[in-house]
Amino acid sequence: MRKHLKYLKKEKGMTLVELLAVLVILAIIAAIAIPLISGQIQKSKEQSYINEALNIISAAKLKYAQEGFGKDGKEAAPTYTITSGNNVLSGYIxxxxxxxxxxxxxxxxxxxxxxxxxxxxTNDSNGSVTESQLRSKLKE
Structure with a gap:
């Protein structure tokens, strides 16, 4: 037992080679993990944009239903525009x-x-997309 305690007292720490091996292993793990994590972050941003757009469309549908468009000679195809200063769907979203x-x-x-x-x-910010296109992209 004394020999074992003497041996432990002589051992001061890790060698430089052991330390470098640990650093190399950590660098390899980081090189693999960082691209995977960043890809997931981008995918979650895209999904949040799609969900927000679907929520806006749902709010427009609610307003359309409550205002009674298409009934009693009212306009059948409304267009709702939300600007930075004016939310025409306020109360709905x-x-x-x-x-x-x-x-x-x-x-x-x-x-x-x-x-x-x-x-x-669509990879084109100037166009428009339908609700069904948004839903199908969300399922991917």
Whole structure:
């Protein structure tokens, strides 16, 4: 037992080679993990844009239903535009936008333009996307 205690007292710490081996292993783990994590962060941002756009469309549908469009000769296809200073869907959704977002009904198809989700779905921020396109992209 005394020999073992003497041996432990002589051992001061790790050698330089052991320390370098640990650092190399940590660097390899970091090199693998960082790209995976950043990819997940980007994917979650894109999904949040799509969910926000779907929520805006849902708010427009609620306003459309409560205002009775399409009944008694009222306008059948409204367009709602949310600007940085004016939220025409206030009371239905609380949102702040950096640029104008427009929700439009054409026939039975709701679409949104000016929202970051448009670029996620179409790679073109100037167009518009339909609710079904948003939902199908969310499932991917």
């Amino acid at each position: 609380d949102i702040k936008v950096e640029k104008d977002v427009t929700v439009k009904l054409s026939g039975n198809i709701w679409s949104i333009s000016g929202h970051p989700a448009v670029k996620v779905v």
